[in-house]
Amino acid sequence: MKKMTINGMVVQVEDHWTILEACRFYGMDIPTLCYREGLSPGGICRLCVVEIGKGERTKLVTSCNYPVEDGLVVRTHTKRVIRARKMLVELLLARCPSSKTLQDLAAKMGVQRVRFKVKDEKCILCGLCVRMCEEQMGAKAIGFAGRGKERRVTPPFDIKSDVCRNCGACMYICPVCQLRCQGPEPPGVVCGACLNVEPVCLQDNDDVMCYLDTCGWCYKMKKR
Amino acid sequence: MNRRKIKSPSDLEKLRQEILAKRDPKKPRIAICAGTGCLALGARKVITTFKEELKKCGLENEVEIRETGCPGFCEKGTIVVIYPEGIYYLQVQPGDVPEIVEKTLVEKKHVERLLYTDPTTNEKAIHEDEIPFYKHQMRLLIGNNIKVDPKNIDDYIALGGYRALAKALSEMTQEEVIEEVKRANLRGRGGGGFPAGRKWETTRNAPGEPKYVIVNCDEGDPGAFMNRALMEGNPHSVIEGLIIGAYAIGSHEGFIYVRDEYPLAVENTGIALEQAREYGLLGRDIMGSGFDFDVKIFRGAGAFISGESSALMSSLEGKVGAPKPKYVHTSIKGLWNKPSNLNNVETWANIPLIINKGARWFTSIGTEGSKGTKIFALVGKVNNTGLVEVPFGITLREIIYNIGGGIPNNKKFKAVQTGGPSGGCIPERFIDTAVDFDELTKLGSMMGSGGMIVMDEDTCMVDVARYFIDFLVDESCGRCVPCREGLERMSEILNDICEGRGKEGDIELLEELSAVMKDTSMCGLGRTAPNPVLTTIHYFRDEYDAHIKEKKCPAHVCKALIEYYIDAEKCTGCLACLKACPEGAIAGEKEKVHVINREKCSKCGICYDTCKFGAVIIS
Numbered sequence: 001m002k003k004m005t006i007n008g009m010v011v012q013v014e015d016h017w018t019i020l021e022a023c024r025f026y027g028m029d030i031p032t033l034c035y036r037e038g039l040s041p042g043g044i045c046r047l048c049v050v051e052i053g054k055g056e057r058t059k060l061v062t063s064c065n066y067p068v069e070d071g072l073v074v075r076t077h078t079k080r081v082i083r084a085r086k087m088l089v090e091l092l093l094a095r096c097p098s099s100k101t102l103q104d105l106a107a108k109m110g111v112q113r114v115r116f117k118v119k120d121e122k123c124i125l126c127g128l129c130v131r132m133c134e135e136q137m138g139a140k141a142i143g144f145a146g147r148g149k150e151r152r153v154t155p156p157f158d159i160k161s162d163v164c165r166n167c168g169a170c171m172y173i174c175p176v177c178q179l180r181c182q183g184p185e186p187p188g189v190v191c192g193a194c195l196n197v198e199p200v201c202l203q204d205n206d207d208v209m210c211y212l213d214t215c216g217w218c219y220k221m222k223k224r
Numbered sequence: 225m226n227r228r229k230i231k232s233p234s235d236l237e238k239l240r241q242e243i244l245a246k247r248d249p250k251k252p253r254i255a256i257c258a259g260t261g262c263l264a265l266g267a268r269k270v271i272t273t274f275k276e277e278l279k280k281c282g283l284e285n286e287v288e289i290r291e292t293g294c295p296g297f298c299e300k301g302t303i304v305v306i307y308p309e310g311i312y313y314l315q316v317q318p319g320d321v322p323e324i325v326e327k328t329l330v331e332k333k334h335v336e337r338l339l340y341t342d343p344t345t346n347e348k349a350i351h352e353d354e355i356p357f358y359k360h361q362m363r364l365l366i367g368n369n370i371k372v373d374p375k376n377i378d379d380y381i382a383l384g385g386y387r388a389l390a391k392a393l394s395e396m397t398q399e400e401v402i403e404e405v406k407r408a409n410l411r412g413r414g415g416g417g418f419p420a421g422r423k424w425e426t427t428r429n430a431p432g433e434p435k436y437v438i439v440n441c442d443e444g445d446p447g448a449f450m451n452r453a454l455m456e457g458n459p460h461s462v463i464e465g466l467i468i469g470a471y472a473i474g475s476h477e478g479f480i481y482v483r484d485e486y487p488l489a490v491e492n493t494g495i496a497l498e499q500a501r502e503y504g505l506l507g508r509d510i511m512g513s514g515f516d517f518d519v520k521i522f523r524g525a526g527a528f529i530s531g532e533s534s535a536l537m538s539s540l541e542g543k544v545g546a547p548k549p550k551y552v553h554t555s556i557k558g559l560w561n562k563p564s565n566l567n568n569v570e571t572w573a574n575i576p577l578i579i580n581k582g583a584r585w586f587t588s589i590g591t592e593g594s595k596g597t598k599i600f601a602l603v604g605k606v607n608n609t610g611l612v613e614v615p616f617g618i619t620l621r622e623i624i625y626n627i628g629g630g631i632p633n634n635k636k637f638k639a640v641q642t643g644g645p646s647g648g649c650i651p652e653r654f655i656d657t658a659v660d661f662d663e664l665t666k667l668g669s670m671m672g673s674g675g676m677i678v679m680d681e682d683t684c685m686v687d688v689a690r691y692f693i694d695f696l697v698d699e700s701c702g703r704c705v706p707c708r709e710g711l712e713r714m715s716e717i718l719n720d721i722c723e724g725r726g727k728e729g730d731i732e733l734l735e736e737l738s739a740v741m742k743d744t745s746m747c748g749l750g751r752t753a754p755n756p757v758l759t760t761i762h763y764f765r766d767e768y769d770a771h772i773k774e775k776k777c778p779a780h781v782c783k784a785l786i787e788y789y790i791d792a793e794k795c796t797g798c799l800a801c802l803k804a805c806p807e808g809a810i811a812g813e814k815e816k817v818h819v820i821n822r823e824k825c826s827k828c829g830i831c832y833d834t835c836k837f838g839a840v841i842i843s
Contacts, residue, residue: 043704044705044746062744083740087737087740088706088740088744116716125708144544148698149700151702151703
C-alpha cells in the first residue's frame, strides 16, 4: 500500500494503481474519453489530466497512466485543470460536433461555445478501437496510419484485413461512431440539449421513450 | 588496410608516434572541406581538379590532399586550407586551382583574391585566427574538422585521439568517470540541458540488463546542421565519447541513430566504426581492459519527432517513431524497456575533452549554470552564415555582429530565433543577453540544439510564427489531442491573420490555446510548440494588432495585406518592370508612367526588385 494525497485527503492506495484508479476508488469524478477498464491506458485525449506537486512546482499529468507513488499530492479540479479540460473538449468538439458523447461532456463541463472553425470528422482518433482489437479480441486488424493531421485508423494498407472477424468490438467501444446527434445549431455553438434539458419526451409520456435516454432529438423533430 | 589491435594505452601511444614519424610536418598539405555544404557548392570538382593539377606539375608525391570535415564557414565554401602555413582560401572554384598550385605551392605566395577580405576595411586575412568569423570563436569541438580526414582514423589518433578512452579505461573507475562528468556540469546539448552526469548515474543505477547507450543524431530543426558537421567531419570524437560513456554506465551495446537524410554522416560513421574495430577500440577487451563494447548504426527514416527520446527508441525498436508517455524516464526504462542513456552528438563529443583536460578546466569555460562551449548554426539574415562554436556566456550581439558580420545590406536587426521551431524569437532589446540555457529560457525561448536564425526588419513576425507552426503541424505525430488539434487550429488562426481574416479575440484565443498545449501535451514537441507564437505575441504584439485591426503587414510580407503601385513621379517609363512581370499585370509605354493592374497582380514582388528608381511602392 502507498500513501498519497488526493484533493487534500490522505488516502491509502494499492501499489499498482494509477492516479485515475485511485481517484475513482475514492469517488473523485475525472472525465475520460480514451480510457476503458480492461484496456491499456492511451494517454491520448488528455481529458483525465490532474495537477500534481506542491507549491510552485506543480504540473499537469494524465492520471490514466501515471503510477501512484508515496507522498504524491494530487488535485483533480484546479483552475488549471479545468481550463485545460475545457479547451480539450472544445478542440474535440470542433473536430467532431456530431458526437453525443462529446456534446454531453461539453455541456457537463460548461463549455458554451466553440471558437474554432467547425469540421465534420467522423473520428477523434482516441485509439480505443485499435486497443480493443489488439488487446481484447487478439486480432490487430486495425491500427494507425499517417502522421499528424493525416493520422487515421485503418486496416493495414487500407485493405480489409484477413484477421478481422467482423466482431464489431471496435464499433461497440467507439465513443463517436454510435450515438450521433444533430450537432451544434447554429454551427460553432454547443447544443447541450441532451444534458441540460429535462428529457423532453417526459412532457407527453410517463417514461423516456428511447434507448438514447435523455437526448430528446426525436421529440424535437416531431414538433417541427 | 591491415591494422594491428591496440592492446594497451602504451600501444596507443606507440601507434601515435609511428603515425607521426611517417608524416613530415613540413610537407605541404591541401585540406579541402568535403562536408555536405561545400560538396553542394562543388567541392568534389575542386578536389579532382587539384589532383589533376598536381599530377600535371609532377607534385603528386610532394603534396598531400586531404578531404576533411566542415570547418563551419559555409557562406564562403568551398574552403581550401594550405598547410603547413595554414593559408585560408575561401570560395574556391575549380578554375582557381591552377593559380593556387602555381602561386602558393610552387612560388610560396598568396593568391590575394581568394583570401578573406574585411568588408569594411578591405584588409586581407591569411590565417584562421585572423578571420573575424573564426577569431571570436572557441572551437574545441569543430576546430579539428579541417585537420582530420574523417575516413582515416590515423588522423584522429595523430591528434591525440582515443587518449581519453585510454585514460578512462586504465586509470579511472566507472564511478570516477561519472563523477568527473558530473563535476564538469556538462548539460545535454540536444535542447533540454539535463545534466549528462546525472543521467548517466540514473542509467547506471537502474535495475535491468543489458543497458544501452545511444547517440542522437536525428537533427531536424530547419536550418540547423551542427550534429551533421560533427558526425561527418570528426566521427571518432563522438565514438570515443560514446565508448567512455558506455564504460562508465556499464553498457556493452550502443547505437548511433542517424537520419538517413545525412548520407555522408552515415557513410563516414560506418567507416569510422569499422576502423575503430580494426584497431580493437571497439569489440572485445578494449585496450586490454576487459571491457567489451560495440556500436551499431541505425538509420532514421526522417521524422522530426524521432529526435524525442522515447520516439527515437520506438523507432530503434522497429516501431513507428512516436513518443510514449514517459512518467518513467527512458534512462530507467527505455529501449526494449531496458535502462537506456541517450545523449546528443555534441554531448558525447564533449566527453573526451572533459576526461583529457579535467572537469576543473571544463568548468572554467562558460557561465554559472552552463559550462563549456556550444555550436550554433548561424543562419538567416546575417553576413557570415555557418557553424559557430562559442563559449556559453557570449552575448547574442557578439555572435551576430562580431562573428556573423552583422546584417546584410545595412538593414536593421529585428529578432533572433533560437532553439529551432520550438524555440522563441528574441527581440533587439535583449541582444546583449548572455547566451546560456537559463537566460534563453527566461526570455521565453530555449537553447534547443543550437539553431540560430537572424531576422532583419523585412521579416514579419506573424509570418515567422505561422511558418514554424506550419512546420510543426507537419511534424507532429498526431497522437495526443492538444498537439494534433491544437497545432492545426493555431495554424488556421495564424493563416487567417496573415491573410487578412484575423478578428478580435484571436490573440487571446492563441494565448489560451498555447497555455493548454504547454500543460497537457504528451511530449516535448507539443509542450514547446507554442513558443514561437507566445514569444512573437509577447514581444511583437503591435504587429499582430496591425494585421488584425488595421489589416496591414508592417514588414510588407503578408501578400494579402499589401498592394503594389507605381509612383508616377519616380517612374521613368523604362519598361523594365513591365517586361519582368510574369502576370502581364503592368501596362504602359516607353517613357510614360506605368500602371499596375490590381486584379492581375499576384504580388510576387518582381517589379519591386526590378525597378532601379524606387518607383514601385508597397502599401
